[in-house]
Amino acid sequence: MxxxxxxxxxxxxxxxxxxxxxxxxxxxxxxxxxxxxxxxxxxxxxxxxxxxxxxxxxxxxxxxxxxxxxxxxxxxxxxxxxxxxxxxxxxxxxxxxxxxxxxxxxxxxxxxxxxxxxxxxxxxxxxxxxxxxxxxxxxxxxxxxxxxxxxxxxxxPHESTAKQRTYSRYVVFSSGGQEYGVSVEIAREITFCREINEIFRTGIVAGAIELRGRTIPIIDTQALFTNSETTELITDEHSRILILSAKNCSVGMIVDHIKEITTVADDSILPFPYSDNDNVKGMLSRLDGENTILLDVHNLLCNHVEAIKSMANIGNHKEQEHEDSDTGAHTVTHHLITENCYLIFSIGKNFAIEIKDVNEIIENDHVMRVPGASGCSTEVINLRGEVVPIINLRNFYQFDTKKKSETNKLIICSAHGQTVALEVDKIVTIYKQEQFYATPSLGNQLRSKKDTLDRLIEFLNDQEINEHVLVLNIHSLIRNHLQLETTSRQAADLHADQHADDTITEQAKG
The missing domain is CATH 2.40.50.180 (CheA-289, Domain 4)
Incomplete structure (x- = not known):
């Protein structure tokens, strides 16, 4: 390459x-x-x-x-x-x-x-x-x-003097009226504050952007610095996204203004009076009177690394699929990060789907109704030139119908050569759970769809309540229900056509 x-x-x-x-x-x-x-x-x-x-x-x-x-x-x-x-x-x-x-x-x-x-x-x-x-x-x-x-x-400088001093380079930016610096060694790019997909907004994560085919999680810098999840994300023409390499993945930080890239002598960095804060490397006193706090980004993000890594791999697992040049066989390299991660969504109650089964998540706009269609799939979307059926999961699992709102999202999945869009009320969060359990007996409402809910996980929700969440098996849904429904419709249509032909023939004979 x-x-x-x-x-x-x-x-x-x-x-x-x-x-x-x-x-x-x-x-x-x-x-x-x-x-x-x-x-x-x-x-x-x-x-x-x-x-x-x-x-x-x-x-x-x-x-x-x-x-x-x-x-x-x-x-x-x-x-x-x-x-x-x-x-x-x-x-x-x-x-x-x-x-x-x-x-x-x-x-x-x-x-x-x-x-x-x-x-x-x-x-x-x-x-x-x-x-x-x-x-x-x-x-x-x-x-x-x-x-x-x-x-x-x-x-x-004399050679012996130069060897005694060491220097480091930092990208200096402002956020919330304060100057900060991060090491140039972990800085990958500085890009414009393009449209941020807020579907994945949770905690300090403001959402994600697509950068050359990769999903980059974006950090709400003020929320990170203040340990607050209620800050309002405000950007303007000077705002930039600073792409950093942290914890073996790429992550973007929203900053108010990129001020400079500067070289400083390591012995000029002022240490903090307390040593138990490993989020900072020290303070740089500048000629213009501004003081710059030098950050240790790896330590700052350590408590959020699982959510960041999970999001960084959404939709990117396909890149790991390749064809062996000798055997022609397809192999897939699994990421441990995505193996036990789930996307939690709501359709009146919380459900989950494995992150590795999710291609992307989009808004539910530009939806087209199919004339005469019935059942759980009555609408379609044009997804970059492909007509994709929408599965209304509320109807599929026989929950009460709810009026569509701005929170509705479409989860795009593929299996058995078929791409579908799962319509849900809202995206709740991304959650990592190593252990899952076999689904016990279900009530009458879900019993006929048990094959699509073959496991459950324990999920600690925002109210600190541990709830059991059923995990949707997209492969069973498409194989056993969507394709079966399509076949049944085709058979019904064929039977209706034959019945009409027979009626016309009898009328002609009469």
């Missing part, structure tokens, strides 16, 4: 919608202007000046001037991307930080040299969203070609 490449993108000019990308390994950090930029008289016109960055002096380049943009000025809100080129650090001025993203090499389209300017600073276009969004790739080799703008006046 072709290795994806990692890029960091920045907004060069918001008015003209110009977005510039750099190879992520070239960017050592991204920060706001610290302490102002000191002008250097007699320098090249695109050198804005120098900026003090901790113990270093960084030349700052006005990219708008360098690339011939008009107007070429920046506001105090401008950001500086610190890049490393031939062991020298430079600052590139941008209006804002956009995101960090990965793309496959075939999405990078080199610009024909005949169509480039003389300096060839923009070397390629990156198709981030084909047909919608392309980002220009900045080539540092050509950007600095023929320029001698190393205006750093300080001697490089």
């Amino acid at each position: 072709t290795q994806e490449k990692l890029f960091a993108s920045f907004l060069l000019d918001q008015t003209q919608g110009v977005e510039i990308a750099l190879r992520a390994e070239q960017v050592t950090e991204a920060t706001h202007i610290q302490g102002g930029i000191q002008k250097l008289p007699g320098s090249v016109d695109f050198l804005e000046g120098v900026m003090h960055l901790r113990d270093d002096v960084i030349p700052v380049i006005n990219l708008k001037k360098r690339l011939g943009f008009t107007p070429d000025s920046y506001t105090q809100e401008a950001k500086v991307a610190v890049v490393s080129h031939f062991n020298t650090r430079y600052g590139l001025l941008f209006e804002d930080i956009k995101e960090v993203f990965r793309v496959k090499p075939e999405k990078i389209l080199p610009i024909n040299p005949a169509l480039r300017t003389d300096d060839q600073a923009i070397s390629a276009l990156i198709k981030v969203e084909p047909g919608k969004r392309a980002v220009e790739l900045l080539d540092l080799d050509h950007l600095f070609a023929g320029s001698n703008i190393d205006y750093t006046n300080e001697e490089p």
Whole structure:
């Protein structure tokens, strides 16, 4: 498989919608202007000046001037991307930080040299969203070609001194008016706060997003930090989702604003006065007066890891199915995370279905009624070009009919070559339960459908009451009931057609 490449993108000019990308390994950090930029008289016109960055002096380049943009000025809100080129650090001025993203090499389209300017600073276009969004790739080799703008006046640190100090890099963001930092080592991407599927909202989990075919659970950061499950999720145009690698899976944190990527000396991190809080690594005191709490994300999420991992594997178990190249046999790798996890739903009372049997969960909109249909399946949906029957589980298990509401959801499942949508009142939660029990004798209402309820689990509900929940067997439902019902309908239709033909024949004879 072709290795994806990692890029960091920045907004060069918001008015003209110009977005510039750099190879992520070239960017050592991204920060706001610290302490102002000191002008250097007699320098090249695109050198804005120098900026003090901790113990270093960084030349700052006005990219708008360098690339011939008009107007070429920046506001105090401008950001500086610190890049490393031939062991020298430079600052590139941008209006804002956009995101960090990965793309496959075939999405990078080199610009024909005949169509480039003389300096060839923009070397390629990156198709981030084909047909919608392309980002220009900045080539540092050509950007600095023929320029001698190393205006750093300080001697490089002595080798023995450099070995004594260690440095770490952090992504700094704001949430609820406070600044936090997480290690760059666990940061995977920074993406826009796209539409979050709130079907799985429970506790600190705000829902999930689809990112390149994978389900990424999204954390309500304020709920996580305050240990509260009643916070209102509020996002705006500055909000971002920071994708992190935590507990062997990917998880997203909703943040108010990505401020910078910064490098700090480990010995400059202030320890907390108490040692029993392993959720934080320490505090960073910054030149602008802001204090940044450095987080240990793995410890922060340890109490929620099962729900996060379970959600991260919803709909992704299909990716584990593959065909053996030698035998042609299909094998499936089972994840222990999903083996004993259940999706709890309600149809007047709580039921469960194994997570590994769930393809996806969608809203119950765009439902179409089938004329003349009866029974538990009277409606269908168009699921990406496939007509999928809806099984109303209230009717199937003979519960009282309830008026449809916004909480109604469709659980999409497949078995025996048939895809169905199970209509339920609401999604309750995702629950892990290692042990299950054989279903005892059922009452008259459910006895005829016992084959679809062949086990039960114990579920601790939100009222801290331990209840027995029946587990739906989708394979038995489709094999023994849906296909049987379809066959019965076809037989009934055939019998009716034959009866009509016989009647017409008798009438003709008369």
